[in-house]
Amino acid sequence: MTRDKIDGILFREMFQSGAALLSQNRESVNALNVFPVPDGDTGTNMTQTINSAVKEMEKTRTTGVGEAANAIARGALKGARGNSGVILSQILRGFARVLDGCEDIDAQTLVKALRGGADTAYKAVMKPKEGTILTVARVMAEDMERRVKDSDNVTDVFRQMLESGEAILKKTPDMLPVLKQAGVVDSGGMGLLVIYRGMFAALSGEPVEADVEEARPTVMPGEFVDDHDSLEEITFGYCTEFIVSHPREDLRESEVVRLRKRLERIGDCVLVISDMSVVKVHVHTNDPGKALQYALELGELDAIKIDNMFEEHRERVRMKEEEEKAKPKEYGIVSVALGDGLVDIFRELQIDRIVDGGQTMNPSIEDLYEAIEQTHAKNVFVLPNNTNIILAAQQAAELTQRNVLVLPTKSVPMGIAAALAFDPEAGIEENLSAMTEAAENVHTASITYAVRDTTFEDKDIHSGDIMGLIDNKLEYLGKTAREVSLELVGRMVGEESDLITIYYGSDVSQEEAEQLNQELSELYPQCDVDLQRGGQPLYYYLIAVE
Numbered sequence: 001m002t003r004d005k006i007d008g009i010l011f012r013e014m015f016q017s018g019a020a021l022l023s024q025n026r027e028s029v030n031a032l033n034v035f036p037v038p039d040g041d042t043g044t045n046m047t048q049t050i051n052s053a054v055k056e057m058e059k060t061r062t063t064g065v066g067e068a069a070n071a072i073a074r075g076a077l078k079g080a081r082g083n084s085g086v087i088l089s090q091i092l093r094g095f096a097r098v099l100d101g102c103e104d105i106d107a108q109t110l111v112k113a114l115r116g117g118a119d120t121a122y123k124a125v126m127k128p129k130e131g132t133i134l135t136v137a138r139v140m141a142e143d144m145e146r147r148v149k150d151s152d153n154v155t156d157v158f159r160q161m162l163e164s165g166e167a168i169l170k171k172t173p174d175m176l177p178v179l180k181q182a183g184v185v186d187s188g189g190m191g192l193l194v195i196y197r198g199m200f201a202a203l204s205g206e207p208v209e210a211d212v213e214e215a216r217p218t219v220m221p222g223e224f225v226d227d228h229d230s231l232e233e234i235t236f237g238y239c240t241e242f243i244v245s246h247p248r249e250d251l252r253e254s255e256v257v258r259l260r261k262r263l264e265r266i267g268d269c270v271l272v273i274s275d276m277s278v279v280k281v282h283v284h285t286n287d288p289g290k291a292l293q294y295a296l297e298l299g300e301l302d303a304i305k306i307d308n309m310f311e312e313h314r315e316r317v318r319m320k321e322e323e324e325k326a327k328p329k330e331y332g333i334v335s336v337a338l339g340d341g342l343v344d345i346f347r348e349l350q351i352d353r354i355v356d357g358g359q360t361m362n363p364s365i366e367d368l369y370e371a372i373e374q375t376h377a378k379n380v381f382v383l384p385n386n387t388n389i390i391l392a393a394q395q396a397a398e399l400t401q402r403n404v405l406v407l408p409t410k411s412v413p414m415g416i417a418a419a420l421a422f423d424p425e426a427g428i429e430e431n432l433s434a435m436t437e438a439a440e441n442v443h444t445a446s447i448t449y450a451v452r453d454t455t456f457e458d459k460d461i462h463s464g465d466i467m468g469l470i471d472n473k474l475e476y477l478g479k480t481a482r483e484v485s486l487e488l489v490g491r492m493v494g495e496e497s498d499l500i501t502i503y504y505g506s507d508v509s510q511e512e513a514e515q516l517n518q519e520l521s522e523l524y525p526q527c528d529v530d531l532q533r534g535g536q537p538l539y540y541y542l543i544a545v546e
Contacts, residue, residue: 002155003203006105008063014199015057015072017207019050021198022191024208029194032187034178034456037448037467042187045082045362045388049089050195052079052364069099077395078366084188086365086391087121087133091192094120107157111148114141114161125391131175133188139168158200165193182454236267236284237310240291244279245302251276255298262294284309331424331431332375335383335415336363336393339536342412342503349419352377362388368396372404379403379428381435383415387472405432410472411444412534413501413544445470445488445543447481466540481508481540485516486523492545493524500527503534503542516541 006014022029022043029043056075057068073096076089094117102109118137128134143164148157169189173180198208256279260272267285274280279298285291288306295301332352337343338361346354353371357363368389372380380402384393387410397404405428409415421438422431446469450461457474461467468476468484470492478484489500500520504513510533517531527545534542 002153004106004152004154006065006110006154006203008065008068008103010202011065011105012057012068013207014202015068016054016210017202018195018198019047019054020208020210021201022050022194023047023210025194029187029191031452032184032190034182034184034187034454037451037469042082042084042191045085046088046188046191046195048364049076049080049085052076053089053092055079064103065105066096066100066102069096069102072096077399078364080365080392080395082362082388083391084133084191085362086395087125087188088192089365089395090121090124091117091137094118105154107148107151107154110154110157110161111141111144114144117141124395129176131172131179132186133192135172135175136165136168136186136189136192140164155203158196158203162193162196162200165189165196169193178456181458182456234309234313236269236286237308238286238288239269239282239284239307239309240267240288240305241280241282242292242295242304243302244274244281244295244299247276247279247299251298259294259298263291266290329375329377330379331422332372332377332380333383333419333422334368334371334375334380335419336368336385336389337412337415339506339534341533341535343535345416345532345534346419349416351383351419357386357389362386362392365392365396365399368393369399372396372400372402375402377402379405381418381422381431382406383409383418385409385412385415403428407432407435407439409439411442411446411544412503412536412542413444414439414442417442417544417546441546443471443492443545445485445492445541445545446472446539447484447488447541447543448539482512482516482519485541485543486519489520489524489543489545492543493527497524497545498527499530499544499546500524501530501532501544501546503532503536503544505534505536505539505541507538508540513541 026043026047029046030041033041053072053076056078057071060067060071062068073093076092080086080089095113097120098109098113098116099105118141121134121137122128125134140161144157144161147160151157169185172186172189176186179186201208253276256272256274260270263270263272263283266287267283269282269284271282272279281295283291292301334353334355335346335351336355336357337346338357343354352375355363355367355371368382372382382393382397382404384390384406390406390408393406397406407418409418418435418439421434423434448467450463450465450467453463454461459474459477461477466478466481466484467474468478468488470488475491476484476487478487502513502517513531517529521529536542
């Protein structure tokens with residue numbers, strides 16, 4: 001099957017197919033991650049990003065390519081997680097800029113979109129590294145610009161595009177020694193190619209179907225999406241929802257119609273959806289009891305939910321008045337943390353907003369943006385506390401009108417040190433300098449385990465090995481968390497070191513942590529050794545040396 005153009009309907013189907021294929025191959029892409037830590041892996045982050053884009057696209061009813069592409073870019077930006085997800089969102093953003101206003105895509109426009117995606121992604125990364133998803137996107141665009149001059153066959157261009165992508169992906173190990181040593185290609189580049197393969201499948205007439213669980217809509221077809229915030233004046237005060245889960249065996253469709261008409265007499269925003277095996281009901285009314293009584297005539301009721309919209313309205317008015325009265329603060333701080341102990345520590349440091357996330361769960365750009373906005377501050381310091389979150393934080397900063405300063409904190413201990421150095425009476429530049437300096441004076445040991453066999457930096461790593469990292473660089477492999485912790489602290493403590501802080505995770509008992517604390521106190525009497533419960537998952541210890 002050959003095509004001269006891709007219209008809006010086909011474009012949407014292609015993107016859904018690409019997302020579906022990536023979802024199906026998520027773990028295969030994850031397996032290509034060179035660093036075998038239990039982290040927010042590439043496949044997972046890219047899948048969450050593209051699924052957010054699909055959801056945003058499905059909200060639009062347009063048949064044009066341009067509006068669909070803009071919705072995709074918007075959704076990807078909101079849901080982007082991790083460096084790979086953020087870069088994917090930038091590629092889609094570049095596509096959307098080229099496709100803006102287009103009703104369809106011809107061969108030449110497709111090539112321009114590839115170039116726009118690659119250029120936008122490169123600009124988003126401060127220090128682009130070759131041998132990654134960026135290289136795959138750029139080389140595909142360059143190859144198509146050379147090969148495609150006057151072609152009017154978009155199917156042929158897409159086929160050549162895939163050939164180019166597969167060729168450059170195979171070369172990524174030659175560009176990054178760490179990939180060659182591990183015997184894998186770049187995971188982000190593979191993820192991008194998987195998306196394109198899924199899109200080409202739909203272009204060829206064989207779209208990839210999403211898994212049932214992945215595809216299950218958050219809202220029933222035709223369901224009323226209730227937005228109480230949009231109601232300026234409330235006539236009927238109780239939002240009433242329920243399901244007739246077991247209708248009578250002799251229930252007739254005319255009775256369902258009658259129920260709808262009866263509800264319309266006692267309220268508004270009425271929705272009654274039925275396939276005769278279940279009836280879902282939504283109504284705003286001042287007499288929810290009567291609505292339930294009417295429905296009981298049809299069968300058994302379940303999932304009953306009644307909200308007092310009068311009270312909700314009063315609370316919204318009160319909060320709005322408080323916000324209007326409140327003078328914007330000069331400073332706000334947003335920090336990322338995962339683990340109840342670490343969250344408590346940041347709360348004690350008067351952090352304005354704490355975003356759930358870290359090594360094992362990267363927050364989205366939208367999560368970070370909303371936290372920044374909720375500070376209601378003119379100037380906001382953001383502490384990502386992870387190398388895989390810094391890029392998302394920088395993108396979130398571009399979405400707000402507030403003055404946002406993203407500190408390059410690569411670990412939670414660095415974030416804590418930065419927060420401690422904050423002075424509400426100091427100026428912006430003075431705080432930025434002091435917080436950055438404090439963070440950079442911290443060296444962090446992270447003790448976790450390997451999730452797969454691999455070779456990394458001339459070290460043969462086996463699944464289950466205890467891994468010791470210093471400032472995110474693999475330094476030592478051992479058999480126990482205690483052994484690795486002692487080894488790493490020995491490497492970090494120097495003549496000027498005076499403080500060791502141990503944050504123990506959810507998989508470590510207090511007794512084990514106290515034993516390590518005692519040993520380190522005896523080994524390094526010149527240092528104060530402090531023990532804190534971090535509660536972080538999968539990382540036995542985070543140990544800071546200052």
